[in-house]
Amino acid sequence: MKLKIYFASALSIFALTGVAQKSDVSKSETTATNKAVLMEDTKAIVLNNEAKGNGELEVYWSEDFSNGFAGEGDNGEWTTEGAQGDYWFVSYPIGAPDGYDPQAPLTTTDAYGDIIPNFMNNIATIPSTTADNGFMMLDADRFNSIATEVSEQGAASLTSNPVDAILTSPAIDLTGYSSGLLSFWQQWRMCCSDYNITVQFSTDNGQTYASFDLFFLSGGEGNITTSSNFGINISDILSSASDLTECRIRFIWDPSLVGGATHYYAMFDDVQVVSVPDNDIAIGDTYFNNFFESPAEESDLDYIRKFEYWNQPEYITRPFNFAAGVTNNGGLEQTDVTLIVTPFLDGEPLAALPPSDPITLGVGATDTLRIYDQTPTWWENPAPGVYTFEYEVVQAADDARPDDNVGVTRSTRISTDAGNDGFAFMENDRNAFTNFYPDLGDDVIWGNRFVFTEADVESGNAAYITHIEFVLSGSESAPSTPGEFINLNVRTGSVLTEENEDNPMFRYFAEDEIEYVIQEEDLSSGNTNWISIELPTPILITPDVIYQGEAQVPPIGFPAVIHAQSNLQEPGAGVLYDFAEPSTGPQGWFTLGDLVPLIRFRTTVDELVSTDDVTYESGVKLTQNYPNPVVDNTMIQFQLDETSEVTFEVFDITGKIVYQKDYGNVPAMVAQVISFDGSALASGTYTYSIVTDNERVSRKMTIQ
Secondary structure (H helix, E strand, O other): OEEEEEEEEOOOOOOOOOOOOHHHOEOHHHHHOOHHHHHHHHOEEEEOOOOOOOOOOOEEEEEOOOOHHHOOOOOOOOEEEOOOHHHEEEEEOOOOOOEOOOOOOOOOOOOOOOOOOOOOOOOOOOOOOOHHHOEEEEEHHHHOEOOOOHHHOOHHHEOOOOOOEEEEOOOEOOOOOOOOEEEEEEEEEEOOOOOOEEEEEEOOOOOOOEEEEHHHHOOOOOOEEEEEEEEEEOHHHHHHOOOOOOEEEEEEEOOOOOOOOOOOEEEEEEEEEEOOOOOOEEEEEEEEOOOOOOOOOOOHHHHHHHHOOOOOOOOOOOOEEEEEEEEEOOOOOEEEEEEEEEEEEOOEEOOOOOOOOOEEEOOOOEEEEEEEEEOOHHHHOOOOEEEEEEEEEEOOOOOOOHHHHEOOOEEEEEEEEOOOOOEEEOOOOOOOOOEEOOOOOOOEEEEEEEEOOOOOHHHOEOOEEEEEEEOEEOOOOOOOOOOOEEEEEEEEOOOOOOOOOOOOOEEOOOOOOEEEEOOHHHEEOOOOOOEEEEEEEEEEOOOOOEEEEEEEEOOOOOOOOOEEEEOOOOOOOEEEEEOOOOOOOOOEEEEOOOOEEOEEEEEEOOOOOEHHHEEEEOOEEEEOOEOOOEOOEEEEEEEEOOOEEEEEEEEOOOOOEEEEEEEEEEOOOOOEEEEEEOOOOOOEEEEEEEEOOOOEEEEEEEEO
């Protein structure tokens, strides 16, 4: 029996299902974004998404949109700006008067006409306190669709026009208040890491604004969905203004960054300015094994090592890593600020995890609390079921608003998988078909990257990659085409940080790629349907080397081979090479944000080759050829500790050289494979050697 692990978020996750946007592909340097720094820079906080209001705090001003654009009570009118400003509308839940129905034209505005959205069908209404009386919404999918019937939805009905839309409050008189908290409910989905969504606050009737970037504070890279009560301490802004009679708030769907945001939606409700309590900390984003920060100086190898694990005959998981953002929203310094993560299995509590190290948090300060490298006893041999983790931040003082101390729950599911008798090396988050890119099915290479731990040397066996496995989309919106073919391959090294011209990445089967013709039964419309292809020869795993499973779609002229994608991976796990020069930049390798193609390896530690059959002398690792005895072709793998010129030689039993090939300058610490054709040699015993500048290492093989 093999165990399979899935990671998921308690936030709603929605499929991309057909957005034809090359802008979803982000450059590799964005993977190093440190969200903790971004949070501190903007001094914003995420209040608990379970909060029901602002408790006993004094409310200076509020807007629940019960009167739509006209404004609550005598507040005054909300206005819009931008080319698509008129596309803001007042929405109510389905079933209420003027309810927002994702399968029908809008009734509260005629700006969208009879257009039907593409991706709103499964999205819940904003969970604000007064959602039933209306909230403000912008639907970029509806704007960028030409579908007028539900049956017309899909990639063919999408356009990609940037949206420029601003929603601005009436003038707000905050005279007499030197401190305050700007609070509101938000629910939105945004693409991608180069785009943002912004809230701004002005004390001079909109002549100048202080900006707060909601995008990076609420999720980081990739396509992000956020649902929370958000708060920003604006005390510094209020106390430094000479006149507070005409303050304004505005929400911006920002078109100014690379490409402009073109898809998804935004909802806002229950906007308030309230008093600031003495003691109030608020939890921010919660993280579960997805690494939320990667120093710019960190190598690509070190980054990938953090978030992968290896399935051996006994299921081995990586340790847990938890983190949460926290902000002091109170008027006093907070001490002993600590993160507590409480684990459950199928709703039943498990043995407690240790808390984070306590910190002191100054007024207005933001930090990240971490609990690293935890392997509790219940995780050493994990039972099948749903593991849930609840997050809470606490401090020494009594918190005036304890509801905003509880964060977004994270969970993982362990399940058995009797259908795969090998041991698969899988994604750490989820192994499910959730997305696809319909326009990237031609003239591209899809890749998924892994790093393996040490082999189980005590068992006397080496570890090998034996299969490459993948999932192809059969969705009606983006079907792959039976009869077309792809080339499968394995690559070592980092395609993101090394120059191919100076140090080419090694492809194991570059001269004889594995060609696979797509069959009708291979296609998946949502449930994962893994296609498993055995490699021509097993690949000896070298610890701490990046292995990239990849599938190349040759030039076809139309999108014909659509790979399934998985949500919520670490940025940089999945990569893409586009030969057709994507619009976002020059031809080359790109990361896929928090998405990865469903490509994985199957590994084994069976007795293919034991560790006794791996020679290691003076910095040269040389394996026994496989298969042995040799009928025609055999594979020989080696790796150098130091870069050197390399020659491969084969001798017969008399010592006569029968084959020689110069491999030139071979880089260190990169596994190499030699494909040797012995069909022209007579039966018998031969010796093969790797000759470097300083060493000759040899093994014997048998030709049948």
